[in-house]
Structures are given as structure tokens and as C-alpha cells.
Amino acid sequence: MAHRSLSMDTLAIHAGQEPDPQHAAVMEPIVLASTFGQPEPGKPLRYEYSRSGNPTRHALERCLAELEGGSDGFAFSSGSGAALTMLSLLRPGDHVVCGDDVYGGTFRLLDKVLKPMGVSISFLDMRQPARVAEACTPATRLIWLETPTNPMLKVFDIAAIAAIAQERRLPLVVDNTFASPYLQNPLALGASVVMHSTTKYINGHSDVVGGALITKDPALAEQLRFYQNALGAVPSPFDCYLVLRGLKTLAVRMRQHVTNAQQIAERLEQHPRVQRVHYPGLKSHPDHELCGRQMRGPGGMISVVVGGGEAGAKRFLSALRLFTLAESLGGVESLAEHPAIMTHASIPRAQREAVGIEDGLVRLSVGVEGLEDLWDDLERALALLGPAQSG
Numbered sequence: 001m002a003h004r005s006l007s008m009d010t011l012a013i014h015a016g017q018e019p020d021p022q023h024a025a026v027m028e029p030i031v032l033a034s035t036f037g038q039p040e041p042g043k044p045l046r047y048e049y050s051r052s053g054n055p056t057r058h059a060l061e062r063c064l065a066e067l068e069g070g071s072d073g074f075a076f077s078s079g080s081g082a083a084l085t086m087l088s089l090l091r092p093g094d095h096v097v098c099g100d101d102v103y104g105g106t107f108r109l110l111d112k113v114l115k116p117m118g119v120s121i122s123f124l125d126m127r128q129p130a131r132v133a134e135a136c137t138p139a140t141r142l143i144w145l146e147t148p149t150n151p152m153l154k155v156f157d158i159a160a161i162a163a164i165a166q167e168r169r170l171p172l173v174v175d176n177t178f179a180s181p182y183l184q185n186p187l188a189l190g191a192s193v194v195m196h197s198t199t200k201y202i203n204g205h206s207d208v209v210g211g212a213l214i215t216k217d218p219a220l221a222e223q224l225r226f227y228q229n230a231l232g233a234v235p236s237p238f239d240c241y242l243v244l245r246g247l248k249t250l251a252v253r254m255r256q257h258v259t260n261a262q263q264i265a266e267r268l269e270q271h272p273r274v275q276r277v278h279y280p281g282l283k284s285h286p287d288h289e290l291c292g293r294q295m296r297g298p299g300g301m302i303s304v305v306v307g308g309g310e311a312g313a314k315r316f317l318s319a320l321r322l323f324t325l326a327e328s329l330g331g332v333e334s335l336a337e338h339p340a341i342m343t344h345a346s347i348p349r350a351q352r353e354a355v356g357i358e359d360g361l362v363r364l365s366v367g368v369e370g371l372e373d374l375w376d377d378l379e380r381a382l383a384l385l386g387p388a389q390s391g
Contacts, residue, residue, distance in 0.1 A: 008067065008182050009251040016062025017244065030241045031055040052229045056237040060244050061212075064202070067181035067247075068194045070214040072221035074228050075240060079177065079197025080105050081233030082211030084113075086173055086193060087142075088227050092118030095139040097132055099156060100125050101149035101355045103197075104344040106175070110144075112346075123351075127287065129160040136168055146175040147184075148291075151303045151339045151363040152356050153278040155287035158294060162190025171220065177201070177330075182254040184295045192217055193224075200330030201300075203246035204253050208239045253332060256368040257300030263371055264364075264378065265302050273382045275360065278303040301329060302364045303339075310359035312385050313338050317362060319381035322374055329365035334374055336364050 006014075017028050031054055036047040047053045057075050065073035076082040083106055090096070098110060100123045110121045122135045126145055136143075143165050147156040158174055165172040173193045174186035180201035186194045196202055198210035211233075215221050228234065235243075258281075265279035277284075280291035281298030291298050306312050317325050323336040327343050337343060339357050347357070366374065 007251075011066050012063070012182075012250040013248045015066035016059045028056060028059045028241060028244055030237050032237050050237070051232050051234055054234075054237050054240070056240045056244075057235060060235075060240040060247075063244065063247060064181075064196070064198075064212050065214050067250075068176075068214040069185050069187050069216070070194065071216040071218070072214070072224070074213045074224050075198070075235050075243075076211035076213070076228070077233045077235045077239070078209050079103075079195070079199060079211035080109065081231075082195055082197075082213050083109055083175075085224065085227050085231055085233060086195065086213055087114055087119075088231060089223055090114065090119050090141055093139060094119050094141040095137055096121045097135045097140055097143045098123050099145040099147075099149060101152045101154055102144075102146050102175070103150045103177075104339075104346045106144075106146075107344075108346045125154070126156040126161060127154060129157055129164060132161050133164045136164070136170070140168070140170060143170055143172045144175075145173070146178065147294075148178045148280055148299055148301065150178060151278075151301075151344065151361065153178075153280055153285070153299075153301060153303055155280050155291045155294065157290055158186050158189040158191055165192070166190060171217075178299055178301055179295060180250065180254055180299075180330075182250055183258075183297045183299060187214065187216055189294070192220060198243050199328060201254065201257070202250065202330075203243045204249065204331055205242075205246050206328060206331035206333065208242040208246075210235050210239055210243055253368055254297070254300070257366060258297040260368065260371050260374060261300045261302055261366040262298065264366055264375060267375060268302065268304055268378070271379075271382060273307055273385045274304050275307060276305040278356075300366045302366060304362050304364065305358060305360045306362060306382070307385050308360065310338075310340070313360050313362050315384055316381045319384050320377055322369060322377040323364065329363075331365070332368045334365060334367035334369060334377075336362060339363050 034050050038044045061073035061075050171192035174191040175195045177197045177200050194214045196212045198212050262281045268274050269277045279302045306316050323334045326335050
């Protein structure tokens with residue numbers, strides 16, 4: 001169902017999911033078979049082994065490809081599995097230019113897995129695209145970025161960085177997890193590959209772990225298909241079904257995430273016990289104008305600095321009741337966490353602090369609950385901190 005003229009609301013429900021031809025089931029069947037019969041030796045009808053391909057996974061991959069405007073989608077058992085599969089295209093001696101503010105698991109893969117294997121990495125703030133061009137060397141083979149970034153919510157200019165990548169014939173990978181396809185489509189802006197942790201907004205219900213890569217480059221698609229099968233970090237059919245089911249409400253969920261987050265960010269910015277608010281939907285955010293051009297909404301993630309440093313952050317997080325203290329993000333329920341201790345603990349302190357991940361920083365994943373209920377929860381927890389103070 002290749003209908004890019006259809007709205008995102010419609011594609012999320014129908015793309016890649018025709019009624020089952022055998023039973024006319026409206027919902028995509030869960031095909032649990034690990035292997036498939038062949039009419040002749042070496043001549044499978046469509047599928048041969050579920051690591052290599054599965055009907056339920058195929059439906060998810062087609063849906064994700066259409067949502068991102070790509071030709072080929074690849075599903076994985078986790079976002080880290082997707083990242084590792086993409087990074088497996090690198091060889092010893094290669095160089096990667098990477099955004100300075102990335103998920104801790106991505107940093108860990110690059111710094112603790114790829115670097116010992118002979119791949120060098122330059123981490124830099126990409127808000128000035130010229131710095132990306134300056135960081136490229138003859139050995140550079142890949143440019144990698146998140147936008148909005150995790151957890152500082154910086155916004156990088158995908159089109160400008162894509163132009164630099166194309167000039168140097170380098171693939172540009174954009175981790176689109178914080179935005180989701182509903183709010184941002186990096187392929188349309190010139191990126192080579194879009195990555196997602198489908199655990200987050202795409203699934204939206206905190207009940208499955210998954211990842212995805214999407215491209216419209218035939219040569220890259222061929223390589224990714226080979227490595228997906230060779231490395232085997234593929235999701236189960238049941239997990240694919242859960243993500244497909246979650247996708248059907250992507251549009252309505254994202255609208256509510258954005259509505260709630262915008263209101264909460266504006267209120268937090270005025271709160272006397274909050275030192276700083278990082279949210280690209282605020283006019284005070286340095287990338288607010290770029291966010292308005294590049295995205296269809298600023299997303300549901302907010303990072304705030306509360307007074308009292310680590311002790312203040314811990315006190316605030318422990319007092320929350322509707323915001324569950326937990327890692328991850330993008331579910332219908334609101335979550336809160338402490339990046340320096342939790343999601344980004346694998347990044348050395350000096351590097352964390354250089355990016356802005358200080359001890360008083362708290363990351364909020366704003367869910368779809370009632371706005372006033374969420375605000376009451378935050379306001380009550382903030383009241384325990386006393387007057388604003390230097391963290």
C-alpha cells in the first residue's frame with residue numbers, strides 16, 4: 001500500500017497491513033513458525049526461516065518504511081541491535097562523526113565496542129553544521145546524530161548536515177526516536193538511514209523492546225538486509241505484532257504527548273524551584289526556530305534542572321507519584337529519570353558535564369494522562385525542594 005499521499009494517521013493504521021488473504025483477518029496474524037516448507041529444495045515460496053524473514057515482521061517493516069518515506073524497513077530486537085547492525089558496516093581504521101549528545105547505549109556501543117575494534121569516533125555539537133564538515137577526515141565513513149538529542153533536547157539541522165554528507169558521499173544516520181515519524185521524517189531531509197528504538201513512541205505502551213532501520217537507498221538496503229540476517233538481532237513475531245498494534249494509535253498519542261509537554265514546559269519555565277527547562281517548543285530554546293521548520297511538533301520529552309544538585313533531583317524524583325521513576329520513554333504513561341545516574345551513566349562524568357548533563361538534570365517523558373493531574377504531581381514534588389538554589 002504505497003500511498004504517500006495518505007495522512008500519517010491513516011498510514012499508521014493501514015500501511016503494510018492488508019487483510020490476511022487466507023482468512024481475511026483484519027489484524028495482522030502472528031506467524032510463530034520458525035521455519036517454512038519448500039515445494040522444491042532451495043526454492044522457498046516466500047519465507048524459509050524466521051531469522052531471515054517472517055510475515056508478521058514483514059508487515060511491520062513495510063509499515064515503518066512507509067511512515068518514514070523509505071523503500072525498505074528492517075526490524076530488530078532492540079534499538080541497540082539496530083544500531084549495532086548499522087555500525088557493523090564499519091571496518092578497522094574507519095572514522096565516525098557523531099553528535100555529542102546521544103543515548104548512553106549508543107555512546108557505549110561506539111566507545112566501548114567499536115573503538116577497541118579500531119574505529120575512531122569524534123563526538124561534537126552539531127548545532128553548527130560547519131563543525132561537522134571540519135570534523136570529517138579521509139577516513140570518515142559515517143555521520144551519526146540524534147535530533148532532538150537525548151537528554152539535552154538540542155535540535156540539529158538535518159538538511160544542512162545531509163548536504164555535507166552527500167558532498168562527501170557519506171551515509172548520514174539519524175536516530176529519530178525522540179520525534180517519531182509523526183513529527184519528523186529525516187529521509188525527506190536528505191538522511192540516508194533513519195533509526196528508531198521502536199520500544200519508545202512507535203510502540204507507545206512500554207511492553208516490548210525493539211528497534212528499526214529505514215532507508216530508500218537500494219545499496220544500503222542490500223547491505224542491511226544481509227547484516228540483519230547474519231547478525232540475527234531480529235524481533236519475535238509476537239513483538240512485531242505488539243509494535244504494529246501500538247503503531248495504530250501513533251498519531252493520536254503524539255498529538256496528546258505534544259499538547260501535554262508544551263503546557264508543562266511553559267509552566268515549569270515559570271516555576272521558582274526550576275533552574276532551567278530544555279524543551280524545543282519554548283521560545284527561549286536556542287533551536288526553537290529550527291524545530292518549527294524541521295518538525296511538526298516539539299515532542300513529548302522535557303529535561304529540567306532542579307535546585308539542590310543530585311540530592312535535589314533524587315528528592316524530586318522520589319516524590320513523584322504519576323510520573324513513574326523508570327528508564328525508557330515514549331509510553332502512554334509518564335516517566336521520569338535521572339540521566340547522570342541512569343540512562344547516561346556509561347558516559348564519563350567530564351563528558352556528561354561538557355554536554356550539560358549535570359547532577360540536577362531530570363528527564364521527563366510526558367505521557368497522555370490528564371494535564372492537570374500531571375502538573376499537580378510535578379508541583380507537589382517541586383514544593384519539597386525549597387527555594388531555588390545553585391545546583
